[in-house]
Amino acid sequence: MKPLLTKTVVLEQEQIQPGFFRMVLSAPEVAQRAEPGQFVQIRVNNGLDPLLPRPISLHDIDPLKGTITLLYHSAGKGTRILATAVVGQELPLWGPLGKGWKMTEAEEDFLPIYVAGGIGIAPLLPLAAAWSRREEPGILLYGARSAGQVMAVRAFEALGVEVQVATEDGSFGMMGRVTDLLEQSPWGERRPLLYVCGPKPMLKAVHKMAEAKGWACQISLEERMCCGLGACLSCVCKTKAKAAGKAWTHSKVCTDGPVFWSGEVVWDE
Amino acid sequence: MSNLAVNLGGLLMKNPVTTASGTFGFGVEFAPFIDLNRLGAIVVKGTTLTPREGNPTPRMAETPAGMLNAIGLQNPGIQGLLEEHLPPLQSINSPVIVNISGNTVEEYGQLAEIIDRTEGIAAIEVNISCPNVKQGGIQFGTVPASAAAVTRSVRENTKKPVIVKLSPNVTDITEMAKAVVDAGADALALINTLLGMAIDIRTRRPVIANVFAGLSGPAVKPVALRMVYQVYKAVSVPLLGMGGISNADDAIEFIMAGATSIAVGTANFTNPRATMDILEGIEAFCLREGVRDISEIIGAVHH
Ligand SMILES: Cc1cc2nc3c(=O)[nH]c(=O)nc-3n(C[C@H](O)[C@H](O)[C@H](O)COP(=O)(O)OP(=O)(O)OC[C@H]3O[C@@H](n4cnc5c(N)ncnc54)[C@H](O)[C@@H]3O)c2cc1C
Ligand SMILES: Cc1cc2nc3c(=O)[nH]c(=O)nc-3n(C[C@H](O)[C@H](O)[C@H](O)COP(=O)(O)O)c2cc1C
Ligand code: FES
Numbered sequence: 100m101k102p103l104l105t106k107t108v109v110l111e112q113e114q115i116q117p118g119f120f121r122m123v124l125s126a127p128e129v130a131q132r133a134e135p136g137q138f139v140q141i142r143v144n145n146g147l148d149p150l151l152p153r154p155i156s157l158h159d160i161d162p163l164k165g166t167i168t169l170l171y172h173s174a175g176k177g178t179r180i181l182a183t184a185v186v187g188q189e190l191p192l193w194g195p196l197g198k199g200w201k202m203t204e205a206e207e208d209f210l211p212i213y214v215a216g217g218i219g220i221a222p223l224l225p226l227a228a229a230w231s232r233r234e235e236p237g238i239l240l241y242g243a244r245s246a247g248q249v250m251a252v253r254a255f256e257a258l259g260v261e262v263q264v265a266t267e268d269g270s271f272g273m274m275g276r277v278t279d280l281l282e283q284s285p286w287g288e289r290r291p292l293l294y295v296c297g298p299k300p301m302l303k304a305v306h307k308m309a310e311a312k313g314w315a316c317q318i319s320l321e322e323r324m325c326c327g328l329g330a331c332l333s334c335v336c337k338t339k340a341k342a343a344g345k346a347w348t349h350s351k352v353c354t355d356g357p358v359f360w361s362g363e364v365v366w367d368e
Numbered sequence: 369m370s371n372l373a374v375n376l377g378g379l380l381m382k383n384p385v386t387t388a389s390g391t392f393g394f395g396v397e398f399a400p401f402i403d404l405n406r407l408g409a410i411v412v413k414g415t416t417l418t419p420r421e422g423n424p425t426p427r428m429a430e431t432p433a434g435m436l437n438a439i440g441l442q443n444p445g446i447q448g449l450l451e452e453h454l455p456p457l458q459s460i461n462s463p464v465i466v467n468i469s470g471n472t473v474e475e476y477g478q479l480a481e482i483i484d485r486t487e488g489i490a491a492i493e494v495n496i497s498c499p500n501v502k503q504g505g506i507q508f509g510t511v512p513a514s515a516a517a518v519t520r521s522v523r524e525n526t527k528k529p530v531i532v533k534l535s536p537n538v539t540d541i542t543e544m545a546k547a548v549v550d551a552g553a554d555a556l557a558l559i560n561t562l563l564g565m566a567i568d569i570r571t572r573r574p575v576i577a578n579v580f581a582g583l584s585g586p587a588v589k590p591v592a593l594r595m596v597y598q599v600y601k602a603v604s605v606p607l608l609g610m611g612g613i614s615n616a617d618d619a620i621e622f623i624m625a626g627a628t629s630i631a632v633g634t635a636n637f638t639n640p641r642a643t644m645d646i647l648e649g650i651e652a653f654c655l656r657e658g659v660r661d662i663s664e665i666i667g668a669v670h671h
Binding site for chain 2: 101150322329
């Protein structure tokens with residue numbers, strides 16, 4: 100579905116953990132066309148500084164209410180301004196953008212395993228909602244630094260998702276990393292389909308495991324973006340070339356992704 | 369309604385608003401937001417003889433009221449452009465301008481020759497802000513003799529309008545302008561990006577993988593405007609002005625400084641409808657100010 104440029108209105112803005120915000124926006128047309136794993140380019144103000152929009156994933160898509168929800172970390176200049184937006188404020192954005200998570204055919208009988216690192220939890224919730232509509236809610240394996248960075252667990256549980264958490268300091272769930280949860284293959288005899296979002300080193304570690312064990316694995320990448328439309332070529336990543344005689348090519352994270360099969364990506368640096 | 373049609377060195381445009389190369393992809397990317405038929409012309413991404421993957425990432429950094437880019441001319445090559453990206457533009461009622469780059473003077477000529485015999489391309493914009501591989505990588509656009517040689521090579525291979533795009537990274541832009549006009553340019557485009565950089569103080573490393581990158585956006589507007597003003601006085605060919613134009617007032621400033629047409633670049637990233645907002649703003653200005661023909665205000669500041 101084609102993206103559109105729209106002025107959204109802030110309906111809710113809440114700090115759910117220190118530095119992490121959940122924002123509900125009225126954006127009926129975006130909600131009607133969006134799919135899990137897609138994102139929007141949101142302007143944090145109407146001025147010239149910051150100049151560029153920020154790419155933020157859709158954390159909840161509600162076509163009936165006409166709302167979208169963003170879950171974001173106020174990390175730098177732009178997202179800190181976003182965190183000051185108040186209810187009733189207008190925020191322009193364009194979207195939905197990119198190619199989201201791929202659901203497989205029901206006959207293939209995969210069990211969805213959501214693998215999240217920190218704020219990487221954000222785009223996985225609408226995917227879990229879609230899988231739970233298919234009566235296959237799946238399992239969430241969630242790694243975070245500490246309890247203060249664990250979010251949205253109840254929303255996953257409400258969908259019937261089994262949730263396992265690992266924190267580096269042991270303040271929530273098991274002490275350890277998300278890869279430790281993966282080691283235990285909690286899906287038993289089922290065939291897992293991994294959906295992974297988190298920091299790059301985590302994506303790479305999970306990809307390596309998936310490759311070694313033959314698990315199907317999709318990952319959502321981040322790159323710096325300007326247009327989000329495939330026009331500026333800021334946001335490229337290296338992917339395996341299909342043409343003969345070439346090892347790799349540049350794909351656009353904004354329009355070819357942000358979701359890729361982990362085996363498509365060239366994981367060098 | 370005022371008459372907004374202009375003639376940019378033989379290229380007839382229904383209005384002065386076009387797009388800055390590299391910021392508008394191949395046009396269709398913006399079709400969900402605007403009616404491409406309303407653009408005075410569409411300038412597509414910089415094209416080279418063979419496909420290029422461009423620079424490693426990070427290729428982009430935001431700066432106060434601006435941005436740095438070092439895309440490194442990633443493009444599918446001229447054949448890729450003709451086969452894949454030109455056909456969808458043929459149904460659109462706006463002239464297409466192809467922006468070309470080369471490693472050598474000869475490559476520019478070859479590209480011009482291919483474009484000359486291709487239907488559906490109205491004009492050539494020559495990007496001379498590229499390293500001259502045979503001369504130690506010094507940019508064509510910073511040495512008047514090299515810039516002139518590139519222009520001549522293009523001119524000899526095409527009858528289509530030749531627009532030479534000047535680099536601002538020079539001591540005297542009028543010297544460059546005169547050199548390329550003498551070599552046969554029908555029009556000049558200016559400015560390309562200003563060379564800059566940014567440093568991540570935590571890692572103590574440049575933000576951009578390529579170290580240096582081109583600055584664009586509102587931050588460069590006063591510099592670009594000054595250069596359009598100077599070049600207008602120095603040469604008599606029409607100018608395509610750009611550099612930080614984000615609204616109709618900015619565009620009108622460039623027109624008054626001497627630009628016949630204007631290009632919208634970085635503003636497409638803050639507002640994908642920027643070209644249309646600017647066009648409508650120019651129309652409204654002309655109506656309000658009693659301007660019957662846009663030519664009345666081109667270079668107005670000099671009169
Ligand atoms: C497809 C996609 C989806 C995303 N979804 C979410 C989400 O749901 N929740 C969330 O908290 N974050 C998400 N991010 C990351 C988010 O875009 C960055 O955290 C944000 O852009 C940082 O902006 P800033 O103003 O805080 O930082 P600044 O330091 O001011 O940013 C400077 C520039 O760098 C860019 N930048 C900095 N960090 C990143 C990054 N990690 N990825 C891309 N660009 C970056 C900014 O967009 C800006 O152009 C997503 C990124 C992408 C690409
Ligand atoms: C991401 C990006 C890519 C660009 N690519 C090209 C290019 O391929 N060829 C070219 O001549 N100029 C290129 N430019 C320069 C623009 O066409 C324009 O000259 C410059 O950005 C100034 O205008 P602006 O401030 O309105 O963006 C690029 C600029 C940006 C921001
Ligand atoms: S952000 Fe512009 S091409 Fe991806």
